[in-house]
Amino acid sequence: MILYEIFSKYTTSILSTISILIGSLVGSYCSWIIAKKTNCESIKEQYRILEENRKYDLYHRNKNIAISANIVRLDIANSIFQSIRFCSNYKEKREINYYSIPSTKDYSLHVASLSQKYSIKELSYIYQLYGIIDRLNYITIGYERYEESVIVDAYTSLLRKIYGDNYNIVIDLDDKQLSYKDLYNNNLILEGYKKVLSILDEICNIEEININIVSDDFER
Known part of the structure; x- marks a missing residue:
């Protein structure tokens, strides 16, 4: 009887306490x-941002390498084509025009950006060509001050550098x-320069592909 009275008296309090505890537990669990869930989403978002940053860096690295490789390739190609044209005209006694070879002024930066693609020796081959191009441009800009033989030697020196004794055939x-x-x-080309120019061509093609792949990932 006494227990019943006690239970009846405190039933409401007990139930309220239990309800509060259950509510607290449920609230804590929720x-x-x-x-x-928030932490998981935050971690996923951080990983997503890191991945986007990685793709962004890769895209610009590939883009810069591709730009530099294309500039160097264009400079070298122009120098060879123009040298062949000049030497051929001189040999056949055709009209000669003294044009400087268009080339980038900050070529050292572009060549340096290709350092991961070439050995030191191979990079030196490219620098040597730019040295000849600079000398050739210096002479052709002020060609009135030089004897014809000096100008001819400047053009042939570039072809000799790349093709050796076969430069006469190239002309x-x-x-x-x-x-x-x-x-x-x-x-006809010397083996060292054959490798350098071949790698340069490959760099341009591969980096262009990499740029397109990363660019497609951005669009997705």
Whole structure:
């Protein structure tokens, strides 16, 4: 009887306390679930941002390498084509025009950006060509001050550097029918420069592909 009275008296309080405890437990559990979900989403978002940053850096690295490789390839191709044209005209006693070879002034930066693609020795080959191009441009800009033999030697020196004793054969080629690949994909060019120009061509093609792949990922 006494127990019944006690139970009856405190039933409401007990139930309220139990309800509060259950409510607290449920609330805590829900808060934990929400916090866990929020943390997971936050971690996923951080990983997504890191991945986007990685793709962004890769895109610009590939783009910069591709730009530098294309600039160097264009400079070298122009120098070879123009040298062939000049030497051929001189040999056949045709009209000669003294034009400087268009080339980038900050070529050292572009060559340096290709350092991961070439050995030190191979990079030196490219620098040597730019040295000849600079000398050639210096002479052709002020060609009135030089004897004809000096100017001719400046042009032939570039071809001799790349093709060795075969430069005389190269002079007889029709530069209008030649592609960049034709300049190195032959048995006339010296082996060192054949490798350098071939790698340069590969860099341009591969980096362009990489840029397109990363660019497509951005669009998705």
